Amino acid sequence: MRKKVILLGLFYGGIGLIMMVLGLTVFRKCGQLDIKIKTRPAVMPMAYKVYGNREVEDGKYYLSKIVFTNDGKGTVRDLKVSYRIPGYIEWTTPMEYTEILPGQTVVDLFYPKFPSKILDVLNVTPASVEMKITYNDGKRDREEIRRADFQIRGRNELLYTDIPEEEIVDIRDLYTNVDLLACFVTPEDPVIKYFTQQLQKNVMKGAGVGGSQKEIIRFMQALYEFELASKLVYGGTLGLPEKVGDHYTMVQHIRLPREVLTGGAGLCVELSLLFCSVAQSAGLNSGIFCTSRHAFPAIIANGNIIPLEATGIGGEGLGGRMSFKKALETGMKEAQMFFQGGSPQIGVAIKFLPIGQLQGQGLRPPDLKDDPDLKKKIDKMFADLGHDNMRHNGVRVNEPGFTGRRNYNGGRGGNGGNGGFVRYSDPNGIYGFSYPAGWRIMRSPNPYLPSLQLAAVSPSSGKDVEVYFFPGVSDINYAFSSIYNTLTQMGTRVQYQPAGTVTINGRQYARIAGMSSSNMGAIYWTAYFTTSSQGVVGFVIGSVSNSLNTPDLLTIRNSFRVMR
Template sequence: MKKLSLPLVIIVVGIIAAGIPFLFSGSNKASLDISINSIPLIMPAAHKVYANPDALNGQYHLFKAKITNTGKKTLENVVVKYQVPGHIEWTEISTTGIMIPGQTIVAVCYPVFNPSVTSKTTESVERANVTVEWEGADHRDIIEESFTFKMLSRNDFAYTCIPSDEILGWGDVYDNDPLLPCFVTPNDPIVKYYTQIVQEKVLKGEAASVTRSPEQGVQFMLGLYEATRMSHMVYSGTKGIPQNLQDVQTLIQHVRLPREVITGNTGLCIELSVLYASVLSNAGLDPIIYLIPGHAYPGFKIDGQYYAIEATGIGGEGLGKISSAQEAYKLGMEQLDEFIKATQAGDPRYSIIDVHQLNASGVISMNLDDNDYLRKKVDEIAENFTPKHQQVIQYVQQPVSNQLADASRFPGPLSFLIPTGWVTYHNPAPGFPLLIAQITSPDMVASVSVYNIPASSAEEAMHQLKQYFSQMGLALQYSISGSNVQGTSANYTTTFRWIGKIAPMSGGYRLVAVGSDNQLYSQYTGVINSVYNSIR
């Protein structure tokens, strides 16, 4: 038997030792699979929304990373980080203490951009880098991914992030509508200054401090229109609002900020709507923007009622004349009636932007600094706010009474006036035959319910109704005084407060009850009492 020489033994042993990791690594080597779903663009105006995981239920983010442990080794302290060079340094977005084989985690990135991003005036392509590492991983193990996205300018609004060739309906076209309030800037020092000037020089103290009165709200809106008319502001067209599903060139629109519309003295329909929303909000009203095919117009809501004005009546491209404030308001309310009919018919092209409601959901506008030059521009514009240029703003009382006067009347015993804009549903609950109709406010908060109850007395009718409510899991409480009834209906989460009247009819009794969610009842008291008092 021959003996191996010492050098050869060392070589053989070295080869064996070097091969040991490869022989046994199959069961211990870490293996992760990652897939990244990123958005194609970021709007600087909405940077506060992207940064807030609670805004709009967290639906707006930079990316989601789905990571699966495809190996046979349990990993500890798995960390996901990202960076956007030039904007965001390396930031940790997720740490998982233990990740067993087969486990999947999802890391969502809500990017916190510097507020200075809102000074960006051009579009650019940015890169996001993503890494995944874990305890014990060396540099060769770390997973590195990257993707690019568009960073729009601060004035760019993308109606949708869905590629044009994937758009299937209007829900896709208006995918980003909830972000529109990011361009509504009531706290902009220039908007505040402009609002103050309008209150002092145009309204001259009338409606200068807007309360919850609908009349004062309309008066203020007419005064704002008159201010734009006297300053010779020009409507520059409807360009940009998607008009049909093939209108892909308008899915990203350059939207001038309210301060730019004021000082530039011109605006598209969407820009005028955003201006109105900003000023109305600063004055204490709840602004609304109505979006329809190819157009947008502003308004506000109060006590469950909606109001609108055609802000483009100031004249400009495609318009034959300059409308008075009253004419613009009349046209706006006519358009609102058409809007409501379209929404009742289920037309998805008609949508409401409730600015304050979206603000409460985390859609917050950008911060803007004061600017002496722009203040001087406002002062120059305000020189036109003189008596010789001003038309008399006379508001013929429209809300709530006029809405009822113009409205249709629900027929039959205990008929009542239906407020303009409220939607009537006949036999809305087939499993609840006593409820023959329900008329709801546009925001679905307030409603009128009409019941036909086979009974020989009012007490018997209410008792029977209470039994029906109980079968549906609702608790009905009520009190009767003659023909007047008041009460509440509640489930585990919501209480509906109402007042109404009950009277005999052929075959039984009819109950008409009008009310709203108990927490919002005080806001709807005006319209509730008006409907109640119209019951005959």
């Protein structure tokens, strides 16, 4: 009996031991990692410092986000994650997670510290981020390497938004990356610093910019009038819509402040960036007003904002230039419109960017290399002007009104004096028209409408004319539809109907009448489209009042001429 019981006990114990060993080895509970990876579709080189800083704007500028979830019944141990971007960043020190319990989730974000050589990328370049993931799932060690592709954009490119197309609600969603303009303000650029020093030495006679309003205005005037005297002009640049990843964004080519200064031309946003860069370099705090069709800079001091219309320097075919006083007044008016939400003249108010604050929060510009050739160019600019011209009474500019009399040579526009109208001629010779002196020209005012070449806007009467050009397109319906679709996507309600044809200066135009409404109000308009040897050309005369047959608008219409 005893023997039988002992044998029974040994039998059960043996079975139990085997079961225990199997349970702890072969049938051990093991973890099972579910891995989800999300990668940013593109990075902008000028913002490379932002991508490496997890503190900027709640860490939203990560390159990759990996979500690990343990869906198994056992614990995952010793999870290690490291990253590599071939050509830029070698394998990073692994981020370690000792244990991931069953059901637990761990999120790992990668903020790449790109080297400054990323600034050498001038055109969109494919790149990839590799992720090495090692862990023990309870049974064995595992290693996985995952790879995701992304783009490194050209150094001068700004992608205006990263919101997917299906999430766009209104026009502001098209400008969600506008804060990154702070990365294009480069006060520490050796070329900008050198220019600022020369400006202060040659114009301000060695005086630094003090804190008083008077000193600040003096500095602003010195900079503005230098731009006038050195014939810096308001010119266009590239801006094209593009599908990046799963979203559709405007990609704008933005010249750096040093390039604008020494290249002699800049768009409104570029002139604003230059202004802010020099101001910050001089120790002032600055900001940029951004609207859907315009940008203009300001100095922030003593609780005040002092705006300036930087494009008042005008340019070829733009009919003249504003004096500093007029540019200041225009800036003030535009700022008032901005704080009221915008206006037909300046577009929808998007955001005011306090540059010092944004850069302090981590939206810092890159470190640019010194360039002795550019410094020599700056020396030449000052030498050509001569010191006398840089005293504030030495530069003669047009007074308000754009009478068309200019103090510089060149350009094919601006011959005015026809009852207060100024002639504008397209630099490519495709079209020309007359517009009232005193109206302001905005080149490529809407980055999301690259076909919109320019707008001439009345500063006070709520009237404007917009000129569109579709190179290589011969179908007017297609051209109009693309404008309609873009405006609708931007939150504007457009109603229209065809209104026959009309002959203007020997050319037949298809006429369309309509109304566009948004939270800025309603604009009544008549559009005229025609085909030319270069493509479809069109102009749209608009007014906030339903009266489009006023003398000035009729003069604009009747003066429009397509040359070829």
